[in-house]
Amino acid sequence: MQLTARQRLMMTFTFFSMFFGAGNLIFPPFVGAQAGAATVPAAIGFIVSAVGLPVLGVLAVTFAGGFDALAGRVSPRCSLFLGLAIILTIGPCFAIPRTATTSFEMMVTPFLAQDTSRGTVQLAYSLVFFALAFVFAQHPDKLSKVLGRFMGPLLLFLITALFIACLVRGTGIPSAPSGDYATNQMARGFLDGYQTMDLLAALYFGIVISVNIRAQGIANETQVRRETAIAGLGTGALLVVIYGALSYVGVVSGTLAAIDPVSDTGATVLTNLTSSMFGTAGAVFLGAVFVVACLNVCTGLICTCATYFHERFRSVAGRPVSYRAWQVLFTVFSLVVSNAGLSAIIKVSVPVLAALYPIAIVLVLLAFIPRTLACQFPLVYGWVVMLVAITSFATCIDSLVAVFGGSLPWLDATLGMLPLQHYQLGWLAPAAIGVLMGIIDSSVRCHRAIG
Structure with missing residues (x-):
């Protein structure tokens, strides 16, 4: 039906x-x-x-x-x-x-x-x-x-x-x-x-x-x-x-x-x-x-x-x-x-969205990995989400501090080292690194299990 x-x-x-x-x-x-x-x-x-x-x-x-x-x-x-x-x-x-x-x-x-x-x-x-x-x-x-x-x-x-x-x-x-x-x-x-x-x-x-x-x-x-x-x-x-x-x-x-x-x-x-x-x-x-x-x-x-x-x-x-x-x-x-x-809601919501959106994006994109690859390299999910989450939540903290009139120069400098961070896309590099680390980690653990 x-x-x-x-x-x-x-x-x-x-x-x-x-x-x-x-x-x-x-x-x-x-x-x-x-x-x-x-x-x-x-x-x-x-x-x-x-x-x-x-x-x-x-x-x-x-x-x-x-x-x-x-x-x-x-x-x-x-x-x-x-x-x-x-x-x-x-x-x-x-x-x-x-x-x-x-x-x-x-x-x-x-x-x-x-x-x-x-x-x-x-x-x-x-x-x-x-x-x-x-x-x-x-x-x-x-x-x-x-x-x-x-x-x-x-x-x-x-x-x-x-x-x-x-x-x-x-x-x-x-x-x-x-x-x-x-x-x-x-x-x-x-x-x-x-x-x-x-x-x-x-x-x-x-x-x-x-x-x-x-x-x-x-x-x-x-x-x-x-x-x-x-x-x-x-x-x-x-x-x-x-x-x-x-x-x-x-x-x-x-x-x-x-x-x-x-x-x-x-x-x-x-x-x-x-x-x-x-x-x-x-x-x-x-x-x-x-x-x-x-x-x-x-x-x-x-x-x-x-x-x-x-x-x-x-x-x-x-x-x-x-x-x-x-x-x-x-x-x-x-x-x-x-x-x-309205202004107070928007000011606080923007940094929070900057933290959650990249995680949601990579989670959705990872869902379309072919099943054979997902089964072969299962740790890719964890590595990608973890590294993207660290980056996006650091960006969120930095932005929230700025919203309330403060600043964290050391965090600004650290985040500024990420490619495309000035476009608010600094999480892309950690996502790519996460894919690589997930493949390596999955392969190493697989070989250890076989050995």
Whole structure:
């Protein structure tokens, strides 16, 4: 038995709606606005990172039999600690609170009077926002009915309307590349793709999608994995089209109003465009897009995190903990964090992503090593992940110290010795060394066992 074409389309929309949130909406236009005439290579780099890697992640996890099986090739402890770190990052510590704060910034902040108590309004907004997400996330097996049938298509409609308006308006003369995109546009686009967090999310979103597929009557696990992979590929295709369209939107916005790459964001790019083309109605339209996108992702993340902890920790201190209890905990915690403010969340999340993303990338790429080679050199997994983890966490510590106003000159100097570190790709050399060490270590141990 397999899903019908209509059911597969619904699963694709569900998967897309879970992926596509605030970061996915604001970063592509920011790429287009900064890259200007060089948007094509910049967008390609962004798409490789923000679409290619997550799709590979879905495929790797699906055919490995889950994230635990994939990370377990390194060690059971790696599976546990990396899994917890990823879930907390894409969940209550960063990504979930960011959905509420970003949508608040776009939907409410532009219309606040100067004498209004921002903190009180934000608290009220976040209470309503998380209440809705909580209701939608209570039944993960029915998530496709909410996201797949209604919110996903609505979000696509809103983005399409914005894109068509830009086509009618025309691009004019694209601006010269500026800011981080003044040079090496493709590499910069690749790095900015990290900010979507989609690779990390891809390693676990398959859990919720699998539940929805089983709810359609698919019992065979092989077929469940196949349908999950199909939904992942369909989502990837949708994201490529939408990122291309939003990059074009950014180019158009850049011709209407120049941006400051240091202080402005993708939200500024979209606000400039909609205000110029539609006035106040445009601001309301943009806010609606953000709320729908953020609510979609928030719902999916709460489902994913609660499902993971319910399956991993069915009891705490000898007392059973239900799925709904985990859901309440993550919803309330995220609500509290979201009121700390968007800038604080982003400042801390960037270094953490710099630590987790390289580990996730090498873990996914290693999954595609031919099985014969993986069996012949099994220690490659451990060596590569260990050396990349050391490098990426050292970079994370260095960045976090800088965020809080400090510095570690000796660590700066040490990391600066790594090739490509100035592109934030210093982990590539340790990964290559890890492959070599893993091959040597596996061969030596094999010869000792034979001898």
